[in-house]
Amino acid sequence: SYVLTQPPSVSVAPGKTARITCGGNNIGSKSVHWYQQKPGQAPVLVIYYDSDRPSGIPERFSGSNSGNTATLTISRVEAGDEADYYCQVWDSSSDHPEFGGGTKLTVL
Amino acid sequence: QVQLVQSGAEVKKPGASVKVSCKASGYTFTSYGISWVRQAPGQGLEWMGWISAYNGNTNYAQKLQGRVTMTTDTSTSTAYMELRSLRSDDTAVYYCARQDSSSSPFDYWGQGTLVTVSS
Numbered sequence: 266s267y268v269l270t271q272p273p274s275v276s277v278a279p280g281k282t283a284r285i286t287c288g289g290n291n292i293g294s295k296s297v298h299w300y301q302q303k304p305g306q307a308p309v310l311v312i313y314y315d316s317d318r319p320s321g322i323p324e325r326f327s328g329s330n331s332g333n334t335a336t337l338t339i340s341r342v343e344a345g346d347e348a349d350y351y352c353q354v355w356d357s358s359s360d361h362p363e364f365g366g367g368t369k370l371t372v373l
Numbered sequence: 374q375v376q377l378v379q380s381g382a383e384v385k386k387p388g389a390s391v392k393v394s395c396k397a398s399g400y401t402f403t404s405y406g407i408s409w410v411r412q413a414p415g416q417g418l419e420w421m422g423w424i425s426a427y428n429g430n431t432n433y434a435q436k437l438q439g440r441v442t443m444t445t446d447t448s449t450s451t452a453y454m455e456l457r458s459l460r461s462d463d464t465a466v467y468y469c470a471r472q473d474s475s476s477s478p479f480d481y482w483g484q485g486t487l488v489t490v491s492s
Contacts, residue, residue: 298478300418307468307482308410308418319480351418355476361434362408362476364418 267356269365276371277342285368287335287352295354297335299328302367303348311350312337339370347372375399377407377469377483384489385459392455393486395469402450403427406472408479409443409454411465421467423475424452432475459490 270288277283287297297315300308310319312328315335325340339346352365380394395407409421422433424443431443442455452469467486470479 300479307485308470308479309482310478310480313478313480353418353478357476359435360432360475361423362420364420367417 266359267354267363269352269354269363271350271352271365271368273366274369274371276373277339278373279342279344281342283339283342283346283370285337285339285350285352285370287337287365288333289335289354290333292333292335292354293331295330297328297330298353299326299337300351300353301346301348302351308351342370342372344372346370375471375481377471377481379467379469379483379486382487382489384491386492387460387490389459389490390455390457391459391488392453393467393469393488395452395454395483397426397450397452397471400471402445403447406475407443407445407452408470408472408475409441410468410470410479410482412468412485413462413465416465419465421454423472425475426452456488459488461490464488464490 299312301311302308311326315330316328327338329336349367351367356363376398378396403426406425408423424431426445440457444453469483471481
């Protein structure tokens, strides 16, 4: 199966920029989706197809994907952005989606 | 607006079965598929399988093959996930999520259903 590697945690001060990475073999050739999950809530799609934002998601959220790393960038971080973030791809070799292990974003 | 509303929490004994429902509204049910994703306590997201609401085609995670069945009732716009031979490590929150196709992102999620397996 296709393995996605995320850092367990990322910390950032309010107003700064947070970057959450998702590593995978030649992930740049795949489409990456990102989900935000706050405690006790269902995940929410925040970035799809590498860099598109669903309606209602602030422009502060952006994504990029190249080589072996995809990145979710959150600009001007707010306290309300504190959550777990998961990357996800479609693994065509196994014909199913794969999730990264998740990254806990802490706003200092 | 798109909504996926799931059935309530369940407590089951090991070896039993559970069936979770996911009622969709706000869109044409048969134009999308539904995946089921579970999350054990304190753990990450695990995809369980997908069903097309258009034709009932399914795609299950290999580790659950033989224990899971996903169905839909188009008359009520409801998807179901049944898991059999429950074990303690099946204790998790189970989510349904809408997809345009089996390889698409999960664009809307249900609120989750806690299934506890305990003797």
